[in-house]
Amino acid sequence: MDAEKVHEAVADGWDEDLMSSLSGLVAIPALSAAYDAGWERDGHLRAAADHVRDWITSRGLPGAQCEIVQLDGRAPLLVAEIPATDGGAAGGTVLLYGHLDKQPPLGDWSDGLDPWRPVLRGDRLYGRGSVDDGYSGYAAVSALAAVRAAGGDHARAIVLLETGEESGSPDLPAYLEHLSGRLGEVSLVVCLDGGGGDYERLWLTTSLRGVVQATLTVRVLETAAHSGIASGIVPSSFRVMRRLLDRVEDSETGEVTIPEMNVPIPPDRRAEAEALAALEPGVSARRFPLVGGMRPVSDDDVELILNNTWRPTLSVIGAAGLPDPAVAGAVLRASTSLRLSFRTPPTVDAGAARDALVRILTTDVPYGAQAEVHDFMLLDGWQAPASAPWLTSALDEIGDQVFDAPCRGFGLGGGIPFMEMLSRRYPGAQFVVTGALGADSNMHVPDEWLNIPFAKQVTEAVAHILDAHARH
Structure with a gap:
């Protein structure tokens, strides 16, 4: 696969009508069901799914099928199926995941900003759902298109965008059962609902609380x-x-102090925390707007990271x-x-x-x-399986070719319900949990924003992972 053509295809895709459609998605007040008792009557979750479905359909990916599945009484699910390229037909299924539901506005936004009005300021797109994670479906489809444009290969792909993640994904077990025959044997899961500590590298989530x-x-x-x-x-x-x-x-x-809520911290996760703390000392405390005179719960960076992850x-x-x-x-x-x-x-x-x-x-x-x-x-946590050699090699290449900085793994203090569900259903699959979220992206709080150049790089990285998966 031609790396330069991947870069060009991703840039062109983002700079053309992707941004316009993503902005339109931000404008839909698609509150998750837990925050909108009248969600079915209001129709915003369905409107968000319709909006993204129309954009995916307009991409013209060969053989692609896109539909909205909605079981009785459950929030809608957008499912897009893209056939494998000739060289990726033997690779099983890759599942690319994101969500379209949103958190409430939660407080007053800054002057000129509004949760349901997309605002572009420089390289930032402001609005609720821009980074958490309305961009995910756009990035997934754009990555698949870039693989094809650059002469690469990808396995059969399912893009699955739910509308209940912010409510704890209560409907996903039913949908997974409903779609089990269609999903097939999933060998790779790419989740774009994550992120990391900076915008300099690809961050991989190794665990979720x-x-x-x-x-x-x-x-x-x-x-x-x-x-x-x-x-x-x-x-x-x-x-x-x-x-x-x-x-x-x-x-x-x-x-x-509840014994049932405490576990021993695995040595490899402690080592991971030590490496992360050494990367940028003091960053755990600096990324939050503490009031004057306030200090974090510990002066030890490693302990802060472990507090937040394990x-x-x-x-x-x-x-x-x-x-x-x-x-x-x-x-x-x-x-x-x-x-x-x-x-x-x-x-x-x-x-x-x-x-x-x-x-x-x-x-x-x-x-x-x-x-x-x-x-x-209730939500069970999740821990990523060890990376297969093909994935480790692909991540090394991404660090060199896309970011000019090595990829990093870290534990995330939040949760993504779908990951634990999928890890039980597909124990042999590889998991890549990543995304465009940054520590200052303001997800769940006022002034949420998406770093557009970084989102492009994440899209490019996913394209490389898809091609490596098809070739291994």
């Missing part, structure tokens, strides 16, 4: 009471909540029962609810962790208060 989310509600009264009359007699629901949280987290260190953590991400301070009355409230989000190590069993959490928080509750743990969202 799992998730255990739940709402903890503590009730102390049938109805609220005047705080001057009830306090000292009835314990505050918030104080009971604090004592329960102390059972699962050391508030001094942040250590999650140790469990607790974040309180929501609350109910607490009025705004400006209108808070002298009331001892009847209940307090907190949304707890545990990030768990890649090899933790989320179901076992959930059961332990419920047992710990609902047994012998202080003062006999009512404690309920409900509204669960």
Whole structure:
């Protein structure tokens, strides 16, 4: 395959109508179902799938078939099938994955920016879903087209774009079962929902943490009471909540103390963290906008990386029962609810962790208060298999030809539900989890943006991986 022609084909593809179509996708408020109870009525998820399907169809890839699959009551799934080139027919199936659903706007965006209005500033495309990860389907199809334009080969390819990833991919098991005969024997999975620490190299995700989310509600009264009359007699629901949280987290260190959420850290992952810390000392703390005088939880870069990738953590991400301070009355409230989000190590069993959490928080509750743990969202983590020799060789070439810097592996603190599902279904497949996300891309928060030159390089790298996979 002609590397220069790959570069030219990718650049031309991005600079022509790809950017226009991607901008149109950003403008669709395709909130994931977890954030839009009326998603089916509103039709935005279907509109996003229709939009990208039309673009893929317009590419004219020989023999390509593109359709939207939607099972009853489930968010739609966009599936594009591209036949193998003559030289790639024996390579099984390569599955290229991304998602079209989006997080909510989540706060005020900067002046001139809006979650549903694409804004191009220099090399940045701003808007919700631009980098997480609306670009993924465009990059996958463009990589396949570039392979063909440069005289390379690729195996039979399935581009699968779901619309429920931000909700934990609850519909994917049903779709995988529904499509199992069509998918065939998957030998390579390319996920474009990842990224890395900078825009200088291709980053490969070697592990993903799992998730255990739940709402903890503590009730102390049938109805609220005047705080001057009830306090000292009835314990505050918030104080009971604090004592329960102390059972699962050391508030001094942040250590999650639930045994079922802790695992030994593999030596190779610790070595990976040490290499990453040496690459750019202090970067783990610098990439976040800490307030003045604030410091991270440790001064040791390696420990920060391991905290973020192989140790469990607790974040309180929501609350109910607490009025705004400006209108808070002298009331001892009847209940307090907190949304707890545990990030768990890649090899933790989320179901076992959930059961332990419920047992710990609902047994012998202080003062006999009512404690309920409900509204669960569970996600098992994932660890990548060792790279096959052909993939290692391809990554070395990509480091030389595309980025002029070696590829790097690292653990990601977040999760991608599809990876764990696929690794169980296709245990012999190779996994490439990468993408255009950067630490400052603002995914899930205001001012999300896509680094366009880097996205082009990622597309180019995927083209090289597809060709290497077909040839090995």
